[in-house]
Amino acid sequence: MLFKNKIAFLTIFCFAVAVIGCKSKSSMAKKVLVAPIVSVKLDTVIKTVVVHDTIPKLSLGEHKVWTLEKAGLHNDVRQETAIHYDIRKPNYVIIHHTAQNSLNQTIRTFQVEHTKVSAHYVISRDGIIVQMLNDYVRGWHAGLSKWGSITDMNSISIGIELDNNGKETFPDAQIEALIQVLDTLKSNYGIPSSNFIGHADIAPARKNDPSVYFPWKRLADRGFGLWYNPSELVSAPDNFNPIDALKIIGYDTRNLKAAIVAFKRKFIVNDVSPELSVYDKSVLYNLYQKY
Template sequence: MRAIVLILLACVLAACATTPPEERNPLAAWRPSPNHDPRRPVVIVLHHTEMESAEAALLTLQTRNAGGRVSAHYLIGDDGALYQLVAESERAWHAGASRWGGVSDLNSASIGIELDNDGSEAFSDAQIASLLRLLDDITARLDIPRHLVIGHGDIAPTRKRDPSALFPWKRLADAGYGLWPRAQVAPVPPGFDPWAAMRLIGYDLRDPDAAVRAFHRHYRGSEDAQWLPGDAEILFDLQQQLMAMPEPAIVP
């Protein structure tokens, strides 16, 4: 019994020691619990650097540049070289003002991956192969749902368009990442509401034109701000896929 008491006391003291005093609320009595772990990301956000090289992007991501400080967890060069800039447990500054599925602080809930691309060129095979290896690793270790790989333009449709309409979302979907319509989509039922489907997917609808443009960039490879033929069928299929997904497991 004495040994058990000593072990419990050691656990409490360890919890107390690992929480700096400045993080404790002075309004409350500190009674630490060992039942906690670091906050974990639940989304992966893809960007393009819109710069001329990976070296230039690294300089921007590592310094206080003229446009304000910015960072990402990873950068993938056009040649497939992989760089890590921020620990996955830390909050990188890559998402900015954004929203996805009601989450408004995407920096705190995501892993940011920058892709060396100027925004007007195709993404190289080496780069996408490196990205897929990284996604395999991150989603397995951090237990991030594989369909929650999205673009910066999806979460910030009024401000951003990255990765561009040239990004190969279908190739990622073939590897099991992101949400993508199936080859055979069902007819749209009467009364189907495309806006409700957009909200279910995660889009912020406060600027409808920007949301539709972001949807088209991701799923149609265009920048159209008006609905296109076939959009309803795609949205209905995506909605059906999401509704069929099991509820996420509740873990400690």
């Protein structure tokens, strides 16, 4: 097959929406939205949103075709077509470090069959931005994770991997390229500042990326992620409950020590012990009021 085992990289963001409209006997429209296909493994990912049950199958070239049942329709209920809709948008951005040694190594990791991981973007140390999945496609970067009450972060987020081995700083060129991508995502999808977070935030017991070297404050200063106000730090009041505060921010506190370490890796940086000092609590107290 023409595209078998090949990933197509498109440098231009394209969103192809094919609307096939025709009238059935009952005058109900059949509409088929073909979601964007950018950098997807064409024989494994489905891009169809099918409205109306009278279309048994859609042939999309070499793309795998979902049956209607798998495309989200209940075959045993009455079907009526509403005409107002579009494609669901990402609402979070999850930042990772690759823990690998080169851009090409990471690209390959996301292209071989057995790894079962991917991200929408990979950014090299010198600022090369590679898009590997369309923004609207559900990438496999978050894994088992939780933020607030959300338990399927992959379904609502964009994953960005920074080429970094986890023990080194992030070069300026890489961070500036990241900010360029974040700027576009924020403006395209209306993602709020608080929803730019790290992998360790949503999976504190499993993950530690991005590392303490990641410049979260610099990002927050540009509108991506929230930061406390250093000049307004005060001692947390006696009735302050730090566990509730962590939960309000979004942390999964079932493993409290892991949640505290994740919080401190990001906001305290020079001490990532699993206890909250008086200072740590004052930072947490200041920060959680922004949520």
